[in-house]
Amino acid sequence: MRLLESRRAALAAAAVLVVAVAAGAPLIGPAAIDFGKVWAGLSPDAEIFYYARLPRVLLALVAGGALAVTGVLFQALVRDALADPYVLGVAGGASLGAVLAISFGWHGAAGVSGVWLAASAGAAAALLLVLAIATQGGRMSSFTLLLAGITINSICAAAILFLHNIVEFAQSFVVLRWLMGGTQPVEYSTVGWLALVVAAVLAVMMRRARDWNLLAVGEEWAAARGVAVERLMITGFIAGSLLTGAVTAITGPIGFVGLIVPHALRIRWGADHRFLIPAAFLTGAAFLAICDSVARTVMAPAEIPVGVITAMLGGPFFIALLRSRRRSLWL
Amino acid sequence: MRPLYELSRLGMRYDGATVLDVAELSFCAGEMIAVVGPNGAGKSTLLGIMAGLKSGYTGSCRFEGREVRHWPRRPFARAVSFVPQTLRLEFPFTAEQVVMMGRTPYCDGLFEAPEDHEAVERAMATTDTLEFRQRDFRSLSGGERQRVVLAAALAQEPRVLLLDEPATFLDVKHQLAIHDILRDLSRTDEVLVVAATHDLNQAAAYSDRIVVLDRGKVVAEGEPPLALRPEVLERVFGVAARVERMDDGGLWIRFGGAPDRGAQA
Numbered sequence A: 001m002r003l004l005e006s007r008r009a010a011l012a013a014a015a016v017l018v019v020a021v022a023a024g025a026p027l028i029g030p031a032a033i034d035f036g037k038v039w040a041g042l043s044p045d046a047e048i049f050y051y052a053r054l055p056r057v058l059l060a061l062v063a064g065g066a067l068a069v070t071g072v073l074f075q076a077l078v079r080d081a082l083a084d085p086y087v088l089g090v091a092g093g094a095s096l097g098a099v100l101a102i103s104f105g106w107h108g109a110a111g112v113s114g115v116w117l118a119a120s121a122g123a124a125a126a127l128l129l130v131l132a133i134a135t136q137g138g139r140m141s142s143f144t145l146l147l148a149g150i151t152i153n154s155i156c157a158a159a160i161l162f163l164h165n166i167v168e169f170a171q172s173f174v175v176l177r178w179l180m181g182g183t184q185p186v187e188y189s190t191v192g193w194l195a196l197v198v199a200a201v202l203a204v205m206m207r208r209a210r211d212w213n214l215l216a217v218g219e220e221w222a223a224a225r226g227v228a229v230e231r232l233m234i235t236g237f238i239a240g241s242l243l244t245g246a247v248t249a250i251t252g253p254i255g256f257v258g259l260i261v262p263h264a265l266r267i268r269w270g271a272d273h274r275f276l277i278p279a280a281f282l283t284g285a286a287f288l289a290i291c292d293s294v295a296r297t298v299m300a301p302a303e304i305p306v307g308v309i310t311a312m313l314g315g316p317f318f319i320a321l322l323r324s325r326r327r328s329l330w331l
Numbered sequence B: 001m002r003p004l005y006e007l008s009r010l011g012m013r014y015d016g017a018t019v020l021d022v023a024e025l026s027f028c029a030g031e032m033i034a035v036v037g038p039n040g041a042g043k044s045t046l047l048g049i050m051a052g053l054k055s056g057y058t059g060s061c062r063f064e065g066r067e068v069r070h071w072p073r074r075p076f077a078r079a080v081s082f083v084p085q086t087l088r089l090e091f092p093f094t095a096e097q098v099v100m101m102g103r104t105p106y107c108d109g110l111f112e113a114p115e116d117h118e119a120v121e122r123a124m125a126t127t128d129t130l131e132f133r134q135r136d137f138r139s140l141s142g143g144e145r146q147r148v149v150l151a152a153a154l155a156q157e158p159r160v161l162l163l164d165e166p167a168t169f170l171d172v173k174h175q176l177a178i179h180d181i182l183r184d185l186s187r188t189d190e191v192l193v194v195a196a197t198h199d200l201n202q203a204a205a206y207s208d209r210i211v212v213l214d215r216g217k218v219v220a221e222g223e224p225p226l227a228l229r230p231e232v233l234e235r236v237f238g239v240a241a242r243v244e245r246m247d248d249g250g251l252w253i254r255f256g257g258a259p260d261r262g263a264q265a
Helices: A002-027 A035-040 A045-078 A090-103 A114-134 A142-166 A169-179 A188-207 A209-217 A219-223 A229-251 A257-269 A273-297 A306-324 A326-330 B043-050 B073-079 B095-106 B114-126 B142-155 B172-188 B200-206 B230-237
Strands: B005-014 B017-027 B032-036 B058-063 B080-083 B160-164 B192-196 B209-214 B217-222 B241-245 B251-255
Touching: A002 A035, A002 A045, A002 A257, A002 A273, A035 A045, A045 A188, A045 A209, A045 A229, A045 A257, A045 A273, A090 A114, A090 A142, A090 A169, A090 A229, A114 A142, A114 A229, A142 A169, A188 A209, A188 A229, A188 A273, A209 A219, A209 A229, A209 A273, A209 B095, A219 A229, A257 A273, A257 A306, A273 A306, B005 B043, B017 B043, B017 B217, B032 B043, B032 B172, B032 B200, B043 B058, B043 B080, B043 B160, B043 B192, B073 B080, B073 B095, B080 B142, B095 B114, B095 B142, B114 B142, B142 B160, B142 B172, B160 B172, B172 B192, B172 B200, B200 B251, B209 B230, B217 B230, B230 B241
Parallel strands: B032 B192, B032 B209, B080 B160, B160 B192
Antiparallel strands: B005 B017, B005 B058, B209 B217, B241 B251
16 A cells, blocks of 8 residues: 555656656756746747747657657566667667658658658567567567567668668758757647657557556466457557657657666556556656756757767666676576 | 366377377366376366467367357456466566456456455465565565465456466475365365376375376376376386375375386386
């Protein structure tokens, strides 16, 4: 019961943190602005706040939340705390899809952006490929899973380099800018669309949060207790691909958010997905928005891609995690 | 009375090798059954098929007249519960959370009802696991884990309990306790208990019926004295054995007791 209350408090605290970041982060940047002037709608502070910085912070919030939730999903699906969209090569597949769409100028179908569609398809393809490589006789080892993920990432990176070299100069520039990753100012409508997709996926996942607990224990364990395992896993794979694809299409590849956030939450509050899914969303949102603020200010007026910051934090974290469980990896 | 389980010409093949080939077998409510046999005899495969976890079998395995692979999963999970040999967790679930997962076939919403908490409380009290209910499952010893997994199966309130070597990691006290729990369930609640085991003496002491499997086939079946004859044990396990009847009428099996015959085995 005490744990339950501490989980509620943690969720509330994370929600407050997200709101604080959403209001505070846009105030930070190369040009100092004043919240009072923003509130009063005075120029240029209000314009900088509302048109340059707020959409970007909102994008970082939604993207960070989505990436963290995707980490939770993938980790439960393969029962491995090391899994995340980046590690599994799914982000690589999404990038390749996006770059293909940019390079060949595919504008999409039925009003949906081609880059989004291609990135989601690429994510799904990479995910299937990695799982096919890592599965042997119904079993999966985290060792082959990681190797397969690295391999897919390298193949995708090579293909992207190749594409970058053969396309026209104009496209090549777009590809390069996109590849740098980050949360360059976007339109509100783009953030809105992304938020819609993320909210829909979150709602679907939350309805089955109890079943995710059982799947995180084992497929047989879940099946023997009445969970429709196949359907849950397919939903998870589609949801994970969709989230990775949608986020990657807009921000470019950003790594390790899906690895750090769920793991840190589990250490303190346990693995119950009814808590983990919303908590990962809120914490991931705040985490990426804060990283983005750092990326925007440490070398101002120059900017570092936010993916650099998350990788600098995530890399050592990943190594520590790997070392802490080396025994279980080798045996 | 109609048997709960009816197996007929039940077969299973992995990579071309036949691992199970049961001609005819049936189990009734309230029975306590031990399945014994050497490693690779097909014990786990048999339990897995009966638990609805292996659908690639040939022949027929019916539960309450309906083919197991055709049962919808949720109602089946309310009737049949399976206790795996070991459970390894990657993530930090507490013992209580693991037991609560047994209530899944009864829960519809996101949260559990009061009767779910009561069922968990009872199951954990029965298995003597309440004292570490809040501990991370992964930090428990092998025997403690086994009791928690059994508690999860009890919380499921099944009519059939299928157990794969339920006592492997338990100390003597808890081995006896588990067998008493299982016998209670079968006597008072008419639960059918089918347990695969390596401990022939406990099988003899607690079971109504013993099924001896060897290379996928049933080589002996019946009440303990009938199933566990010395010649069966020698042929199946390849060791000399002597079956003695004790004063209270129970059986006691001694291995390596007959050196002249043990030499050829």
